[in-house]
Amino acid sequence: MPLSSRLPILLACVVALGGCAGHPKGVMSPVAVSNKTGGSKVDMLVVTSRVPSDDPATLFTGERSPHPYLTDISVSIPSDSKRKAGTVQWPKKLPPNPDTDFAVTRVQQLKSVDQGRTWFRAHVVGGHALVFVHGFNNRYEDSVFRFAQIIHDSGAKVTPILFTWPSRASLFDYNYDKESTNYSRVAFEQTLRTLANDPNVKDITVMAHSMGTWLAMESLRQMAIRDGRVAPKIDNVILASPDIDVDVFARQWTEMGEKRPKFTIFVSQDDRALAASRFISGDVQRLGAINPADEPYRSKLEQAGITVIDLTKVKGGDSLNHGKFAESPQIVQLIGQRLVTGQTLTDSNVSLGQGVTAVIAGGV
Structure with missing residues (x-):
């Protein structure tokens, strides 16, 4: 069956699986917070290759900007x-109630890279930067709230940097979103390079989800080709549910050269979003859906020194089973307390519960 005939069927299945988001849109307008709420806050620097919306409720659209913006x-x-x-507590109505909802309390546009450096100095946490790249079908606000949730629930002692690329946030715009990751490769590479060159930054962890893993891998590969290696300060790369063809990942990995960061990959064989992606991508296995205990994956991962954590037995927070890395408290805490600090995982010292097994490829 040609792709033109298969795509409507695929999208109908994904819509049925994923359901519809039931929360109000346009939550980026700041609200006041009382000290009586008893909550906490997450400050982040957001870099985007999206076009501004000129609407304070949304800030940025899903279209492509020729230059990045910092907020x-x-x-x-x-x-x-x-x-x-x-979980992310989306408001049921606007404006959000900070006592019960995630709510934006400050938005300030930065006009230069120097202002970005000043922001980092004011928010430095041990010199550790965590850079997050979201996946397919995300509005600007979706990525902001999800990253805030990850930072808070993980307890990570890092400075949060979000990179959000131009997604139209529509299940019917998969190809547009994929091309937007390609469009954003230089902007993301420049973001990583700027961080790596900042004397206040000691080390960088790159964490990417779904289609965002393609952007992360391509930018790191591009940096390695341009400079002869990935910047030494980029210590760790975490790929969650990577929507990457396994053959392409192998080539990207090879072309990074010998001096690579530590890699950790979260996979799940019941990820329905990746099954859909495989369906429209020539029936080639997606990296995020492999069984790392099977050959040839096991031997190749051992040779490469890549850590794979299999989340297949972890209960997902949605019917697609595509966001387990952020929805499971144990996994989020593992990211914040172990992986971003560069700790090596072994079968004997990882206890995640829920039947989760960590498959360790030697040499990490």
Whole structure:
């Protein structure tokens, strides 16, 4: 069956699986927060290759900008007694109620890279930077709230940097989104290079999800080809549910050269979003859906020294099983307390519960 005939069927299946988002859109207008809410806040620097919307409620569209924008954003998160870890409390109506909802409390556009450096110096946490890249079908606000949730629930002692690329946030725009990651490769590479050249930055962890892993891998590969290696300060790369053809990943990995960061990959064989991606991508296995215990994957991962954590037995927070890395409290805490600090995982010292097994490829 040709792709033109298969695509409507595929999208109908994904819509049925994923359902519809039931929260209001346009939550980026700042609201006041009382000290009585008892919650916490996450400050982040957001870099985007999106076009501004000229609407304070959305800030940026899903279209492509020829140059990046930097924004200082603060997100208020309800107290832990009023929310379940691993979830984003979207408001049921606007404006958000900071006592019960995630809410934006500050938005400030930065006009230069120097202002970005000043922001980092004011928010430095041990010199550790965590750079997050979202996946397919994300509005600007989706990525902001999800990253705020990850930072809060992980307890990571890092300075949060979000890179959000131009997604139209529509299931019917998969190809547009994929091309937008290609469009954003230089902007993301420049973001990583700027961080790596900043004397206040000691080390960088890159964490990417879904289609965002393609952008991360391509930018790191591009940096390695341009400079002869990935910047030494980029210590760790975490790929969650990577929507990458396994053959292409192998080539990207090889072309980074010998001096690579540590790699950790979260996979799940019940990821329905990646099954859909495989369906429209020539029936080639997606990296995020492999069984790392099977050959040839096991031997190749051992040779490469890549750590793979299999989340297949972890209960997902949605019917697509595509966001387990952020929705499971144990996994989020593993990211924040172990992986971003560069700790090596072994079968004997990883206890995640819920039947999760860590498949360790030697040499990490």
